[in-house]
Amino acid sequence: MNQEYIVDSARTFESIVIIFNPNSTGDAPELAEQLQRKLKELLSYEPEIVLQPTEHAGHAVDLAREAAAKGGDVLVVSVSGDGGYNEVVNGVMQAGNPKAVCAVRAAGNANDHSRIMATKPLEEAIAEGHVHNIDLLRIHTGQKENEPPEYAHSYIGFGLTPVVATELEKGSKGALKEMVTVIQTFSKFEPFGIRMADGKRRKFDSLVFANIHEMAKYATLSEADGHPSDGKFEVITFPHMPKWRVLLTALKATTQGLGDQPSVSSYEFTTLKPLPYQMDGEVKSVEADVKVTVECAPRALATLG
Known part of the structure; x- marks a missing residue:
């Protein structure tokens, strides 16, 4: 796939929120902690880096929305497969913060989005801070006007x-x-x-x-x-x-x-x-x-x- 994007100037983040499932059958908890350590070593600035474990299905939507809704330059990372990242994307979209950025660290059974889209290790991409915008799929299945739309990244x-x-x-x-x-x-x-x-x-x-x-x-x-x-x-x-x-x-x-x-x-x-x-x-x-x-x-x- 052609991956020519319009890239913004390098960004730094005030906060980085890493969301993961502590009960994942994979190694999500370990990968989340590993990413936190690497970012503290690699970044030339000192953002707040928070680990946020989920407690139940759908919790990642709430955590991502709350993180992005605080405003400012926030990066919300999902350490998960495609399904977990879907929840994080939907939460960030619901927050309506134009400065919020999403990323995924593959840690699930299905990692189609990460496999296709990633061009370098995530910690390097975060350190470089090159942000671009991609399309999402939006589906309407009879939701009421006050219900948030549903998005798919892949x-x-x-x-x-x-x-x-x-x-x-x-x-x-x-x-x-x-x-x-x-x-x-x-x-x-x-x-x-x-x-x-x-x-x-x-x-x-x-x-x-x-x-x-x-x-x-x-x-x-x-x-x-x-x-x-x-x-x-x-x-x-x-x-x-x-x-x-x-x-x-x-x-x-x-x-x-x-x-x-x-x-x-x-x-x-x-x-x-x-x-x-x-x-x-x-x-x-x-x-x-x-x-x-x-x-x-x-x-x-x-x-x-």
């Missing part, structure tokens, strides 16, 4: 994506067990129908909106020349087809990639039945007969690079 998926993710979350981690779970889930999977903006009904096995060109560690979704600050996202569709063809398409994604995919700035449809969806690893759901709008939030997130 992708939003309907169909196979959240169904497989839900089953993986129930089971044990590990490559072999994950593979068995995927096969079992796929064998029972049923397609889903939606009503398009033009009123026509269509049936899909998978519908993914992507701000990065890879997901699930191995799959190359798109060969598009765009980058995460071009005001558009890719739409990857698997229309309903025989399961053997879905398997061949998935195999192509992991070996050759799926090639060029259409890029849009917004996409609308209406659900016919309740549907699960996945945002950066976090599984949510939308009710039946709800108009769903996915749109690009141009250059909405300040991050390091």
Whole structure:
């Protein structure tokens, strides 16, 4: 992916808040403490560097919002996988602080965003302080006016994506067990129908909106020349087809990639039945007969690079 960004002048931070899950199955607590030590050694200035452990699911949203809402030049770091970073991004977006910056230190089972976007060790990026803005995906699933919008930093998926993710979350981690779970889930999977903006009904096995060109560690979704600050996202569709063809398409994604995919700035449809969806690893759901709008939030997130 082309990663040409408009970069601001080097920034320093008044405070750096490092958010992590102390009960992570990975090494998040150790990595968070390690990052704190390295920053104290590396930075030429002395910001307040705070470790903030989460206490429950969704707590990272609150912690990130509170950190950013204090105002000033604050950096909020998520030591996590894609799902944990999603919570931090949403919390910072809710705070509305234009000087707040987000970053992620990979420490989870799925680290698509960090793997694709990172160009150097995080502590070096923080020391250099080069901030740029990237697009986010914003989804509206019938929220009330006073409810905050939901954002994704990497992708939003309907169909196979959240169904497989839900089953993986129930089971044990590990490559072999994950593979068995995927096969079992796929064998029972049923397609889903939606009503398009033009009123026509269509049936899909998978519908993914992507701000990065890879997901699930191995799959190359798109060969598009765009980058995460071009005001558009890719739409990857698997229309309903025989399961053997879905398997061949998935195999192509992991070996050759799926090639060029259409890029849009917004996409609308209406659900016919309740549907699960996945945002950066976090599984949510939308009710039946709800108009769903996915749109690009141009250059909405300040991050390091």
